Amino acid sequence: MTYTQIIEPSDLRSVGIVNVTFGQHVTVVQPANLYGCTIGDGVFVGPFVEIQANVLVGARTKIQSHAFVCELVTIGEDCFVGHGVMFVNDLFSIGGPSRGRKELWKRTNIGNNVSIGSNATILPVTVCDGVVIGAGAVVTRDIGKPGIYAGNPARFLRSVEQD
Secondary structure, three states: OOOOOOOOOOOOOOOOOOOOEEOOOOOEEOEEEEEEOEEOOOOOOOOOOOEEOOOOEOOOOOOOOOEEEEEEEEOOOEEEEEEEEOOOOOOOOOOOOOOOOOOOOOOEEOOOEEOOOOOOOOOEEEEEEOOOOOOEEOOOOOOOEEEEEEOOEEEEEEEOOOO
16 A cells, blocks of 8 residues: 655745846846845856855856855856856864854855866865866865866866967
8 A cells, every 4th residue: 555645844945036136148047046146247057056145156157057156155257167066165164064153164266267167066265267177176275376177186287278
């Protein structure tokens, strides 16, 4: 004998797009969760993306599907964020999750003209302009020199060819 029991959640939340400051000519493909963030001119946000409060996305940046951009992240202009990229702001500095203690969270700053490959994980770091981060890379330290970085942890591979 089979039966289905329907249990109503005690706290069902729906976000969608709430309290977002948009520049001109922005494209958002739904479903997407964007709340309390600022999105610059000409930005593209793919489906199944979450961009949390206190995030700034610079002009002409493209964020592909299934990316997660947590609070306290700044992404520069003309960037590319690949499919499934995850930003992290909680380093478990107390031995586990901060459990809402936002004072323990750290900032991430991504420069201009940065490309982040699919499924990369970006911990709280600063990345300078003109960096390419390979697919699947885990960025654990600041990147202060333009070039191509890949691996876990991400390491400098070579300089980027300039036009």
